[in-house]
Amino acid sequence: MEEWFLNVIDQFLETFIFHGPKKKNMPLAVTHILLSVIIVDLYRDYITKHKRFFSLHTVFLAGFFGILPDIDIVFNMLGRIFDFTVPVVLGHGGITHTPFFAGLFLIPGYILWKKKRHKQAVYFFVGCFAILFHIMLDYFIGGGQYEGIMWLFPFTVQSWKLHLITYMNMPNIPEALDALILLAWLWHEEVKHKITDFI
Ligand SMILES: [Zn+2]
Numbered sequence: 001m002e003e004w005f006l007n008v009i010d011q012f013l014e015t016f017i018f019h020g021p022k023k024k025n026m027p028l029a030v031t032h033i034l035l036s037v038i039i040v041d042l043y044r045d046y047i048t049k050h051k052r053f054f055s056l057h058t059v060f061l062a063g064f065f066g067i068l069p070d071i072d073i074v075f076n077m078l079g080r081i082f083d084f085t086v087p088v089v090l091g092h093g094g095i096t097h098t099p100f101f102a103g104l105f106l107i108p109g110y111i112l113w114k115k116k117r118h119k120q121a122v123y124f125f126v127g128c129f130a131i132l133f134h135i136m137l138d139y140f141i142g143g144g145q146y147e148g149i150m151w152l153f154p155f156t157v158q159s160w161k162l163h164l165i166t167y168m169n170m171p172n173i174p175e176a177l178d179a180l181i182l183l184a185w186l187w188h189e190e191v192k193h194k195i196t197d198f199i
Contacts, residue, residue, distance in 0.1 A: 007081050029067055030178045032137060036066025036130040038185050045192070053122045061123050065105075065130035069096040069138075097138060098153040102131035142166055 040062035044054040072092045079086035089095040109124030139149045140162050148161025 004081070028137065028141065029070065031141075031181070032066045032070070032134050033063040034178060034181050034185070035137070036133055037063040038181070039133065040126055040130070050118070050122075053118045055119065058119075058122055058126055062126050062130050065127040066134055068127075069101070069131055069134045072096045093138070093147070093149070093159075095153065096131075097135050098150050099132060099135065100153050102128045102135070105131070140164055 037059055040054075041059050044051060044059065048054065070092075072090055072094055075086050075090050076092055095101055105124045105128040109121045109128065112118075112121035112124065135149055139160065142161070142163035148159035148163070150157050150159050152158065
Protein backbone atom coordinates (compact mmCIF):
# COMPACT_ATOMS: atom_id res chain seq x y z
CA MET A 1 0.00 0.00 0.00
CA GLU A 2 1.09 3.59 -0.61
CA GLU A 3 3.21 4.85 2.20
CA TRP A 4 1.40 8.16 2.58
CA PHE A 5 -1.85 6.29 2.99
CA LEU A 6 -0.47 4.13 5.78
CA ASN A 7 0.83 7.33 7.29
CA VAL A 8 -2.65 8.84 7.30
CA ILE A 9 -4.09 5.78 9.01
CA ASP A 10 -1.30 5.79 11.54
CA GLN A 11 -1.76 9.47 12.36
CA PHE A 12 -5.50 9.05 12.63
CA LEU A 13 -5.19 6.18 15.09
CA GLU A 14 -2.50 8.04 16.96
CA THR A 15 -4.60 11.20 17.28
CA PHE A 16 -8.08 9.90 17.91
CA ILE A 17 -7.80 6.36 19.19
CA PHE A 18 -4.59 5.86 21.14
CA HIS A 19 -4.13 9.30 22.57
CA GLY A 20 -7.60 10.75 22.31
CA PRO A 21 -9.51 9.28 25.23
CA LYS A 22 -6.50 8.83 27.48
CA LYS A 23 -5.03 12.27 27.12
CA LYS A 24 -6.04 14.79 29.72
CA ASN A 25 -6.55 17.55 27.18
CA MET A 26 -8.82 15.41 25.04
CA PRO A 27 -11.01 17.02 22.41
CA LEU A 28 -14.36 16.02 24.07
CA ALA A 29 -15.82 16.00 20.57
CA VAL A 30 -19.16 14.43 21.41
CA THR A 31 -19.69 16.65 24.44
CA HIS A 32 -19.04 19.78 22.39
CA ILE A 33 -21.47 18.81 19.64
CA LEU A 34 -24.18 17.52 21.98
CA LEU A 35 -24.17 20.47 24.34
CA SER A 36 -24.17 23.09 21.58
CA VAL A 37 -27.09 21.43 19.84
CA ILE A 38 -29.03 21.00 23.08
CA ILE A 39 -28.51 24.53 24.35
CA VAL A 40 -29.48 26.14 21.06
CA ASP A 41 -32.51 23.89 20.77
CA LEU A 42 -33.62 24.68 24.33
CA TYR A 43 -33.13 28.37 23.62
CA ARG A 44 -35.26 27.96 20.51
CA ASP A 45 -37.95 26.02 22.39
CA TYR A 46 -38.27 28.11 25.51
CA ILE A 47 -36.59 31.47 25.35
CA THR A 48 -36.52 33.15 21.97
CA LYS A 49 -39.46 35.18 20.82
CA HIS A 50 -38.20 34.84 17.26
CA LYS A 51 -38.67 31.16 16.75
CA ARG A 52 -39.09 31.64 13.02
CA PHE A 53 -35.45 32.73 12.77
CA PHE A 54 -34.42 29.29 14.02
CA SER A 55 -34.75 26.27 11.78
CA LEU A 56 -33.43 22.75 12.00
CA HIS A 57 -30.47 24.01 9.97
CA THR A 58 -29.68 26.39 12.80
CA VAL A 59 -29.63 23.55 15.29
CA PHE A 60 -27.44 21.43 13.02
CA LEU A 61 -25.06 24.34 12.54
CA ALA A 62 -24.84 24.74 16.31
CA GLY A 63 -23.32 21.25 16.43
CA PHE A 64 -21.01 22.04 13.54
CA PHE A 65 -19.74 25.28 15.07
CA GLY A 66 -19.56 23.61 18.48
CA ILE A 67 -16.79 21.33 17.22
CA LEU A 68 -15.26 23.76 14.71
CA PRO A 69 -12.48 25.05 17.02
CA ASP A 70 -11.03 21.56 17.10
CA ILE A 71 -10.36 21.77 13.35
CA ASP A 72 -6.88 22.68 14.55
CA ILE A 73 -6.41 19.02 15.47
CA VAL A 74 -6.81 18.27 11.77
CA PHE A 75 -4.23 20.94 10.89
CA ASN A 76 -1.78 19.32 13.29
CA MET A 77 -2.48 15.91 11.85
CA LEU A 78 -1.90 17.14 8.30
CA GLY A 79 1.30 18.78 9.48
CA ARG A 80 2.58 15.50 10.84
CA ILE A 81 1.55 13.50 7.79
CA PHE A 82 3.00 15.86 5.20
CA ASP A 83 5.85 16.87 7.45
CA PHE A 84 5.46 20.64 7.66
CA THR A 85 5.41 22.77 10.75
CA VAL A 86 1.99 24.14 11.67
CA PRO A 87 2.26 27.78 12.82
CA VAL A 88 1.72 28.01 16.58
CA VAL A 89 -1.44 30.10 16.22
CA LEU A 90 -2.99 27.29 14.19
CA GLY A 91 -1.80 24.58 16.59
CA HIS A 92 -4.30 22.89 18.91
CA GLY A 93 -5.79 25.39 21.30
CA GLY A 94 -4.48 28.25 19.18
CA ILE A 95 -6.40 30.93 17.35
CA THR A 96 -9.53 28.81 16.78
CA HIS A 97 -9.88 28.64 20.58
CA THR A 98 -10.09 32.40 21.10
CA PRO A 99 -13.04 34.78 21.54
CA PHE A 100 -11.39 36.73 18.72
CA PHE A 101 -12.07 33.83 16.31
CA ALA A 102 -15.66 33.53 17.57
CA GLY A 103 -16.14 37.27 17.12
CA LEU A 104 -15.24 37.08 13.44
CA PHE A 105 -18.56 35.34 12.79
CA LEU A 106 -20.45 38.37 14.08
CA ILE A 107 -19.35 40.31 11.01
CA PRO A 108 -21.25 38.30 8.37
CA GLY A 109 -24.05 37.92 10.95
CA TYR A 110 -24.35 41.68 11.36
CA ILE A 111 -24.25 42.33 7.60
CA LEU A 112 -26.94 39.75 6.91
CA TRP A 113 -29.09 41.09 9.75
CA LYS A 114 -28.90 44.61 8.30
CA LYS A 115 -30.00 43.18 4.97
CA LYS A 116 -33.02 41.70 6.76
CA ARG A 117 -31.85 38.19 6.08
CA HIS A 118 -32.53 37.26 9.68
CA LYS A 119 -32.49 33.50 9.38
CA GLN A 120 -29.07 33.48 7.75
CA ALA A 121 -27.78 36.06 10.21
CA VAL A 122 -28.82 33.83 13.10
CA TYR A 123 -26.67 31.01 11.65
CA PHE A 124 -23.62 33.15 12.28
CA PHE A 125 -24.78 34.42 15.69
CA VAL A 126 -25.35 30.82 16.75
CA GLY A 127 -21.92 30.00 15.32
CA CYS A 128 -20.30 32.68 17.45
CA PHE A 129 -22.10 31.42 20.54
CA ALA A 130 -21.21 27.76 19.90
CA ILE A 131 -17.52 28.59 19.48
CA LEU A 132 -17.49 30.66 22.69
CA PHE A 133 -19.25 27.82 24.46
CA HIS A 134 -16.63 25.37 23.18
CA ILE A 135 -13.88 27.58 24.58
CA MET A 136 -15.65 27.83 27.95
CA LEU A 137 -15.91 24.06 28.17
CA ASP A 138 -12.25 23.64 27.29
CA TYR A 139 -11.39 26.24 29.90
CA PHE A 140 -13.41 24.71 32.72
CA ILE A 141 -13.26 21.01 32.02
CA GLY A 142 -9.99 20.72 30.17
CA GLY A 143 -9.29 20.62 26.47
CA GLY A 144 -7.55 22.54 23.79
CA GLN A 145 -4.07 23.53 24.70
CA TYR A 146 -2.51 22.39 27.94
CA GLU A 147 -1.59 25.99 28.75
CA GLY A 148 -5.23 27.03 28.50
CA ILE A 149 -7.23 29.61 26.60
CA MET A 150 -5.86 32.84 25.18
CA TRP A 151 -8.86 34.93 26.27
CA LEU A 152 -7.31 38.23 25.23
CA PHE A 153 -5.78 37.23 21.90
CA PRO A 154 -4.55 39.11 19.81
CA PHE A 155 -3.52 41.58 22.54
CA THR A 156 -1.63 38.96 24.49
CA VAL A 157 -0.92 35.25 24.10
CA GLN A 158 -1.18 34.69 27.84
CA SER A 159 -3.34 31.64 28.57
CA TRP A 160 -5.71 30.79 31.40
CA LYS A 161 -7.22 27.47 32.46
CA LEU A 162 -9.14 25.70 35.19
CA HIS A 163 -9.14 22.16 33.73
CA LEU A 164 -11.28 20.77 36.53
CA ILE A 165 -11.07 17.26 35.12
CA THR A 166 -7.39 16.96 35.96
CA TYR A 167 -8.28 17.18 39.66
CA MET A 168 -10.76 14.35 39.50
CA ASN A 169 -8.39 11.68 38.28
CA MET A 170 -11.24 9.88 36.56
CA PRO A 171 -10.34 9.48 32.91
CA ASN A 172 -13.75 8.08 31.96
CA ILE A 173 -15.73 11.11 33.06
CA PRO A 174 -16.17 12.57 29.55
CA GLU A 175 -17.78 9.37 28.26
CA ALA A 176 -20.03 9.11 31.31
CA LEU A 177 -20.91 12.79 30.92
CA ASP A 178 -21.86 12.30 27.28
CA ALA A 179 -24.08 9.36 28.17
CA LEU A 180 -25.84 11.33 30.92
CA ILE A 181 -26.35 14.39 28.74
CA LEU A 182 -27.73 12.29 25.92
CA LEU A 183 -30.11 10.43 28.25
CA ALA A 184 -31.37 13.64 29.82
CA TRP A 185 -31.91 15.07 26.37
CA LEU A 186 -33.80 12.03 25.12
CA TRP A 187 -35.98 12.21 28.21
CA HIS A 188 -36.69 15.87 27.53
CA GLU A 189 -37.65 15.13 23.93
CA GLU A 190 -39.86 12.27 25.05
CA VAL A 191 -41.68 14.40 27.59
CA LYS A 192 -42.01 17.34 25.25
CA HIS A 193 -43.36 15.21 22.45
CA LYS A 194 -45.92 13.64 24.73
CA ILE A 195 -46.92 17.07 25.94
CA THR A 196 -47.25 18.44 22.42
CA ASP A 197 -49.42 15.45 21.50
CA PHE A 198 -52.08 16.87 23.78
CA ILE A 199 -52.01 20.47 22.62
ZN1 LIG B 1 -11.21 22.41 21.79
